[in-house]
Amino acid sequence: MLPLVPSIFLRFIFIFFVVVHGSKNDSIYEILKLHGLPTGLLPKGITRFEYDDTGRFEVHLDQACNAKFESEFHYDINVSGTLSYGKIMELSGILAQDLFLWFPVKGIWVDVPSSGLIYFDILFVYKQYPLSFFETPKDCLAISNSESGDSIRDGQLLAEAISKSQSAKLGYEPDEENFGRNEM
Numbered sequence: 001m002l003p004l005v006p007s008i009f010l011r012f013i014f015i016f017f018v019v020v021h022g023s024k025n026d027s028i029y030e031i032l033k034l035h036g037l038p039t040g041l042l043p044k045g046i047t048r049f050e051y052d053d054t055g056r057f058e059v060h061l062d063q064a065c066n067a068k069f070e071s072e073f074h075y076d077i078n079v080s081g082t083l084s085y086g087k088i089m090e091l092s093g094i095l096a097q098d099l100f101l102w103f104p105v106k107g108i109w110v111d112v113p114s115s116g117l118i119y120f121d122i123l124f125v126y127k128q129y130p131l132s133f134f135e136t137p138k139d140c141l142a143i144s145n146s147e148s149g150d151s152i153r154d155g156q157l158l159a160e161a162i163s164k165s166q167s168a169k170l171g172y173e174p175d176e177e178n179f180g181r182n183e184m
Contacts, residue, residue, distance in 0.1 A: 026051075028059055029137065036086040036110060038118065038131060043067045043075055043140030055083040065140035069133045072097040073105075075140055086110045096122050 028049040029039040035055075042059060049059040058080040066074050079093030087109040095102040107121035110131065118134060120127045 028057065031057070031083070035083045036113065037083075037088065037108070038110075038134040040134035040136050040138060041088070041108060042079065042137060044137045045140050051083075057081060057083055061140065063142050065142050067138040067140045069138070070129055071127075074102060074143075081107075086113075096120060096127070098122070098127075 026034075028042060028046060028051070031051055032039050032041060043061070043065060045061050045065065046059045047062055049057060051057045058078060061075060061077050061079075064074065064076050066072055074095040074097070076093040076095075079091075081088045081091035087107065089107050091105055091107050094105040096105050097103075103122045105120050105122055108118065109121075110118050113131070116131050117128045118131045120129065
């Protein structure tokens, strides 16, 4: 029975090393899991990705595309952000459609995993979705040039103008330190 103890100890050290340091061969989906996030936050079709020790990541798709959850999400060719446990901050390259307008997604977080909810910082509003929507990567449908160009860009510009207007009226400044703590 005594030889079993060193074996268990060595396995524990190996598992700890893999979880903490990851592997250069990890996929971006495995990295999301290691950070307590669902793999379906990013669509299928990622051609390559970069991830560094600071948590900064960038994924590359063949082309811009849309994926349908409860809402429709648009993914640019490049999506980037900074990962920490349960959060993606400084996110760029993802837009969410709401009321026929496209709004940039600035951050995503899972506050309490057992709640079954995931939160998206969409400009000055926090939207919550069931975590189950994002369990697996979705097919991402390529969009034609006519769809991708004007309608999404115009919607995004309008949404940003509304955000700036509302932020100025309310004196709202996003608080990065408490991001994810005061959701609606």
